[in-house]
Structures are given as C-alpha cells and as structure tokens.
Amino acid sequence: MLLCGAFRKSLLDNGLKQTTTASVLAATGLSKGAMYHHFRSKNEIVEAVYRAESHGAIRRAVAKVPESLSATTRLKLACTSWLKEMEQPEVAHIVLNIGPTALGLGRVIEIENELSLKLFEQILEQANAAGEISLPKPKLAVRLINAMIGEVALQKRDDRAAASEAIGPVIDAILESLAA
Known part of the structure; x- marks a missing residue:
C-alpha cells in the first residue's frame, strides 16, 4: 500500500515525531479521505x-x-x-x-x-x-x-x-x- 510504504520511509528517514500524516499525504498525493478510508489515525x-x-x-x-x-x-x-x-x-x-x-x-x-x-x-x-x-x-x-x-x-x-x-x-x- 502506497500510504504504508510512504509512512515507513518517512519513519526511517525522519523519525516518529517528524513523520506526520500531512507530510506523508503531501508526498504521496493522497487525500485525507483516502487515508481515513483505511486508517483512523x-x-x-x-x-x-x-x-x-x-x-x-x-x-x-x-x-x-x-x-x-x-x-x-x-x-x-x-x-x-x-x-x-x-x-x-x-x-x-x-x-x-x-x-x-x-x-x-x-x-x-x-x-x-x-x-x-x-x-x-x-x-x-x-x-x-x-x-x-x-x-x-x-x-x-x-x-x-x-x-x-x-x-x-x-x-x-x-x-x-x-x-x-x-x-x-x-x-x-x-x-x-x-x-x-
């Protein structure tokens, strides 16, 4: 899944605190709605x-x-x-x-x-x-x-x-x- 892969990369590159849903959504081009369709947080x-x-x-x-x-x-x-x-x-x-x-x-x-x-x-x-x-x-x-x-x-x-x-x-x- 694109979102999980992008989150994994951000976690490894930037750490837990610096990895935000907003930054990962911006990097993937996904919408908040797409994220919330699969994950609540x-x-x-x-x-x-x-x-x-x-x-x-x-x-x-x-x-x-x-x-x-x-x-x-x-x-x-x-x-x-x-x-x-x-x-x-x-x-x-x-x-x-x-x-x-x-x-x-x-x-x-x-x-x-x-x-x-x-x-x-x-x-x-x-x-x-x-x-x-x-x-x-x-x-x-x-x-x-x-x-x-x-x-x-x-x-x-x-x-x-x-x-x-x-x-x-x-x-x-x-x-x-x-x-x-």
Whole structure:
C-alpha cells in the first residue's frame, strides 16, 4: 500500500515525531479521505507498518528453514534466522525502536504474539507429535523461547552475536527442563 510504504520511509528517514500524516499525504498525493478510508489515525498507520515489518521478518526467517529438518532443529534455526533479520538496520529500527515507542510495549507484544508464538507453538506441537520432546504444556516453552529471542535481539551487536551462537543449547535446556 502506497500510504504504508510512504509512512515507513518517512519513519526511517525522519523519525516518529517528524513523520506526520500531512507530510506523508503531501508526498504521496493522497487525500485525507483516502487515508481515513483505511486508517483512523497516524498511530493505526504506524501499527500497520510495524505489523508488516515484524510479521515479514518472522515469515522470512521461518521460510529459510527447510521443512525436512526435525521440528526442534527448525525451531532453533528459525530463531537464529530471525535474529539475522534483526541485523538489518531498517527492520531492527522499526521492530525494536519505532514500534515500541509509538505503540507501547503491551501492544507490540500482542502483535508479536499473533504470529511468532503461534508459529513456535506449532513447531513444538510437531516436535511433541514426532516424539522429539515430551512437553505437557508447550505454550510455556514457547513463551520462554520467544522472550529469550526478544531479549537477545535487544543486546548490543557483539553481545547479540555471542548470544545467537548459544541459542541452540539454551533452547535445548529450556525444553529439557520442561519435559514431563
């Protein structure tokens, strides 16, 4: 969508405070009516940009992992791949800075949970079904792993690189500690 793309560009180029609906509408040639047909406010547009960026990153990360691998291996590789997505400055800026600032941490977590938690839970349910793990409550493991990955993404670049290398063993430890 033209409006979201223009908002994304303005957010990245000018920052959240300097990005206004008026400036973006002027740059796109769209009318207020066209904007209000899809969005009620600047905040809704920022949320749409955040959602597209966040969900795009997790989808790209999961798509890079071959389905032929075991479920637990896919989970570990998807986590590592997502962290690589966060190394892209534009993606990281929107997902880790602009979104939380504009939307608040609670809303960002809700949006993240819509996709990442569901994908991780599906993978762990597949691992349970395949006998790779035995977790009576995979949702707890999913939340712990998701929180860990988010925390790693927030680290300084050097710390993040070291933490990324330890993801596999940490995920294994979480799964083992929660096993029946």
